Amino acid sequence: MTSNRRAGVAVFAGAFLVALAGDACHVASGTTRYLWDLPEVWDSALWFPFAVAAPVTAVAWLGRRLDLPRSRPRGVGDGLAGLALVLALYALTATLVDQPTTVSVVLCAALAVAVWAWWDPSPASLAFALGAAVAGPAAELGIVAVGAAEYGPRVDGLFGVAPWLPCLYFAAGAVASGLWRAFEDGGR
Amino acid sequence: MTSNRRAGVAVFAGAFLVALAGDACHVASGTTRYLWDLPEVWDSALWFPFAVAAPVTAVAWLGRRLDLPRSRPRGVGDGLAGLALVLALYALTATLVDQPTTVSVVLCAALAVAVWAWWDPSPASLAFALGAAVAGPAAELGIVAVGAAEYGPRVDGLFGVAPWLPCLYFAAGAVASGLWRAFEDGGR
Amino acid sequence: MTSNRRAGVAVFAGAFLVALAGDACHVASGTTRYLWDLPEVWDSALWFPFAVAAPVTAVAWLGRRLDLPRSRPRGVGDGLAGLALVLALYALTATLVDQPTTVSVVLCAALAVAVWAWWDPSPASLAFALGAAVAGPAAELGIVAVGAAEYGPRVDGLFGVAPWLPCLYFAAGAVASGLWRAFEDGGR
Numbered sequence: 001m002t003s004n005r006r007a008g009v010a011v012f013a014g015a016f017l018v019a020l021a022g023d024a025c026h027v028a029s030g031t032t033r034y035l036w037d038l039p040e041v042w043d044s045a046l047w048f049p050f051a052v053a054a055p056v057t058a059v060a061w062l063g064r065r066l067d068l069p070r071s072r073p074r075g076v077g078d079g080l081a082g083l084a085l086v087l088a089l090y091a092l093t094a095t096l097v098d099q100p101t102t103v104s105v106v107l108c109a110a111l112a113v114a115v116w117a118w119w120d121p122s123p124a125s126l127a128f129a130l131g132a133a134v135a136g137p138a139a140e141l142g143i144v145a146v147g148a149a150e151y152g153p154r155v156d157g158l159f160g161v162a163p164w165l166p167c168l169y170f171a172a173g174a175v176a177s178g179l180w181r182a183f184e185d186g187g188r
Numbered sequence: 189m190t191s192n193r194r195a196g197v198a199v200f201a202g203a204f205l206v207a208l209a210g211d212a213c214h215v216a217s218g219t220t221r222y223l224w225d226l227p228e229v230w231d232s233a234l235w236f237p238f239a240v241a242a243p244v245t246a247v248a249w250l251g252r253r254l255d256l257p258r259s260r261p262r263g264v265g266d267g268l269a270g271l272a273l274v275l276a277l278y279a280l281t282a283t284l285v286d287q288p289t290t291v292s293v294v295l296c297a298a299l300a301v302a303v304w305a306w307w308d309p310s311p312a313s314l315a316f317a318l319g320a321a322v323a324g325p326a327a328e329l330g331i332v333a334v335g336a337a338e339y340g341p342r343v344d345g346l347f348g349v350a351p352w353l354p355c356l357y358f359a360a361g362a363v364a365s366g367l368w369r370a371f372e373d374g375g376r
Numbered sequence: 377m378t379s380n381r382r383a384g385v386a387v388f389a390g391a392f393l394v395a396l397a398g399d400a401c402h403v404a405s406g407t408t409r410y411l412w413d414l415p416e417v418w419d420s421a422l423w424f425p426f427a428v429a430a431p432v433t434a435v436a437w438l439g440r441r442l443d444l445p446r447s448r449p450r451g452v453g454d455g456l457a458g459l460a461l462v463l464a465l466y467a468l469t470a471t472l473v474d475q476p477t478t479v480s481v482v483l484c485a486a487l488a489v490a491v492w493a494w495w496d497p498s499p500a501s502l503a504f505a506l507g508a509a510v511a512g513p514a515a516e517l518g519i520v521a522v523g524a525a526e527y528g529p530r531v532d533g534l535f536g537v538a539p540w541l542p543c544l545y546f547a548a549g550a551v552a553s554g555l556w557r558a559f560e561d562g563g564r
Contacts, residue, residue: 021482028478043478071265077447077497084490091483095475099283102216102231106209107279114272121265259453287471290404290419294397295467302460309453 007184011060012053014083014179019052020044022090029094030152031162045148051139056176059128063177068124070178078119079182082175085115089171093164097155101163108167116174125177132173133166140165195372199248200241202271202367207240208232210278217282218340219350233336239327244364247316251365256312258366266307267370270363273303277359281352285343289351296355304362313365320361321354328353383560387436388429390459390555395428396420398466405470406528407538421524427515432552435504439553444500446554454495455558458551461491465547469540473531477539480531484543492550501553508549509542516541 020042026032027043039046074082089111096104116129137158143149144160155162208230214220215231227234262270277299284292304317325346331337332348343350396418402408403419415422450458465487472480492505513534519525520536531538 021486025476025479025482028476077493080497081490081493084486084493088483088486088490091479091486094479095472095483096283100213100216103213103279103282106213107276107283110209110272110276110279114269114276117265117269117272121268284471288401288404291401291467291470294401295464295471298397298460298464298467302457302464305453305457305460309456 003184007064007180008057008061010079010183011176011179012057014079015053015056015176016049018083018087018090019049022087022094023048025091025094029097031094031097031155032149032151034149036148056172056179059132059173059176060178060180063124063128064180064184066124068177069122070120070125070181071122072120073185074120074178074182075185076183079179082115082119082179082182086168086172086175089115089168093162093168096164097152101157105164105167108164109170112167112171112174115171119175120178125174128177129170129174132176133170136169136172137161137165191372195252195368196245196249198267198371199364199367200245202267203241203244203364204237206271206275206278207237210275211236213279213282217285219282219285219343220337220339222337224336244360244367247320247361247364248366248368251312251316252368252372254312256365257310258308258312258369259310260308261373262308262366262370263373264371267363267367270303270307270367270370274356274360274363277303277356281350281356284352285340289345293352293355296352297358300355300359300362303359307362308366313362316365317358317362320364321358324357324360325349325353379560383440383556384433384437386455386559387552387555388433390455391429391432391552392425394459394463394466395425398463398470399424401467401470405473407470407473407531408525408527410525412524432548432555435508435549435552436554436556439500439504440556440560442500444553445498446496446500446557447498448496449561450496450554450558451561452559455555458491458495458555458558462544462548462551465491465544469538469544472540473528477533481540481543484540485546488543488547488550491547495551496554501550504553505546505550508552509546512545512548513537513541 023032024043027034034040034045036045041049089108092111093104093108096107099107112129116125119125140161141159144151150156151160151162157163158165211220212231215222222228222233224233229237277296280299281292281296284295287295300317304313307313328349329347332339338344339348339350345351346353399408400419403410410416410421412421417425465484468487469480469484472483475483488505492501495501516537517535520527526532527536527538533539534541
């Protein structure tokens with residue numbers, strides 16, 4: 001298997017695991033609830049981790065394909081740290097279910113900006129982060145609209161999804177944009 | 189506009205936004221309460237963000253003027269990460285309103301030391317951090333003494349202000365000491 | 377005193393302080409409770425900080441002695457940041473006492489992986505981290521078994537100790553493995 005293909009597999013597997021573990025936190029905390037009776041993996045509907053890992057892998061592939069200028073070289077260790085920090089932010093949101101919206105949104109926004117600024121504070125990764133911050137919540141709005149899942153009563157203030165959701169996708173989009181190359185380059 | 193002047197504007201604007209967003213968290217969580225009926229911006233009394241941004245900018249200017257030895261070069265991306273981490277610590281304190289004092293103080297102290305050690309673990313930035321940890325809470329004690337604002341009943345254990353307040357100022361002072369140069373130098 | 381000996385003293389003192397401050401958080405939050413009537417230092421039984429600092433120092437000495445390949449040079453500032461981040465994770469666990477187990481474990485695991493990946497994402501430090509994640513909770517199981525201490529009713533789900541305990545030891549083991557050399561090398 002080429003280094004290129006191995007990187008893609010690593011990105012998909014990493015995003016899959018982050019989605020599964022993060023979603024389990026959201027279900028356990030009552031942040032989200034699945035409404036259709038479908039096969040499950042851990043606490044998620046079977047489709048969920050694929051619906052996260054596929055676009056993350058596509059974004060990572062695009063970030064590599066475009067070969068946009070990075071402000072920092074990132075290696076395998078950084079890639080693992082990036083995935084871990086996005087998962088930590090994902091799990092943190094599950095602890096904020098009873099916090100005032102102002103507090104949860106400012107905390108998540110500050111951490112998302114910190115992740116972006118640490119990972120790669122370049123205009124290109126900012127564009128990916130902002131794109132994800134719009135596209136991700138829009139996709140979840142669709143999921144809520146068709147009735148497949150819902151956010152809890154205290155965390156549905158953004159048209160039915162969580163107000164901090166754009167922050168989580170912002171951090172994920174920033175890291176995803178450079179993840180393929182981080183895993184491809186091998187060690188730093 | 190010179191690079192020097194642009195850096196000063198960036199420091200002031202950054203500190204202004206961090207103060208506004210962080211203070212909104214403190215008001216929303218009941219950590220603090222304004223007692224005078226004054227014009228507001230977001231959830232803060234109008235004077236508050238200026239009372240933060242002006243001394244932060246002065247400290248940043250002093251840090252640049254003294255040109256003290258740094259243990260790490262810091263660029264624009266680091267400066268944004270530093271502001272974001274200080275805001276994250278600010279917002280985090282708003283979630284600790286029901287925690288035992290020991291827990292909230294140790295958590296904030298550990299994170300403040302981590303921010304300093306990441307930003308610039310030099311004796312000079314330590315001196316700025318310690319100075320801010322004394323001067324900041326002292327200024328807030330004055331604000332409480334004149335009756336302009338108060339801390340909530342569970343978070344006023346340090347002579348009327350929050351016991352973790354020196355930790356928040358410690359982190360802010362460390363970052364402020366090198367922020368002007370971080371924004372002046374351009375990229376890393 | 378040689379640089380070598382000074383590093384050992386610094387490791388012992390750092391681990392001692394982290395253990396004392398972190399344990400105070402666990403006692404204050406009801407995460408743990410001492411059951412024997414023994415002399416105390418802060419909120420800990422007198423034996424506790426020694427029982428942490430001695431093995432941490434031994435692990436740090438072993439990491440130096442083996443001189444295993446590191447993926448990143450680490451200096452005094454990094455060592456202080458590492459100690460501070462482990463203490464922050466320690467204090468954070470004290471705030472998670474009412475969280476669902478899934479949430480607290482995923483959050484601590486993600487942060488522990490991030491600490492390892494930031495500190496030194498090498499196979500050697502991973503081996504130390506995994507060893508600590510097994511040996512640390514095993515030792516605490518012994519302490520619980522002899523009746524010297526206990527975990528609270530909501531945080532004793534791992535055979536009587538906290539389910540997130542392996543994550544905390546994982547992060548501590550990773551940092552400890554390179555801490556002696558970080559303090560020995562002097563500044564970066």
